[in-house]
Amino acid sequence: MESDPQERPLEPRVASIADAAVIARLLHDFNVEFAEPSPGASVLARRLSILLSSANTVCVLAGDPPAGFALLTLRPNVWYDAPVALLDELYVVPTRRGQGIGSALLDSCWSLVRARDVELLEVNVDGEDRDARRFYERHGFSRATGEDVEPDLYYSRHLP
DSSP: OOOOGGGSOOOOEEOOGGGHHHHHHHHHHHHHHTTOOOOOHHHHHHHHHHHHTSTTEEEEEEETTEEEEEEEEEEOOTTOSSOEEEEEEEEEOGGGTTSSHHHHHHHHHHHHHHHTTOOOEEOOOOTTOHHHHHHHHHTTOOOSSOSOOSOOOOOOOOOO
């Protein structure tokens, strides 16, 4: 008996500008799920349309309709000849977790950044998010700040 297609990881694809509204809805849902602020899907869609038109922002979608996404940004860095990539977001809808979709998205990210000669892929993870830490460690990421389990601190300042 063949399994339901929704139970299998679906081949990720690189998103286009036309996917901005779908990505924005997923990103908004992600933030709502984890009680993080969101400017709303329409604002995110407008911003993503602009960002996805640049070679420095890439999004990978998995599923039809999309069940998850990974959003990467690339930037020059003094320590490397090629750009450094930051995995800004990786999200799988709750009903599709545990099916390998996150791993498939991350594998696609590896392929994309390797094709651009990227030598470093970074991701920020809250120290208390043990599931995310295990996921990234299982995929070969290592902590740069030692072995403590305190939250990693990220500082920012909004400019007036």
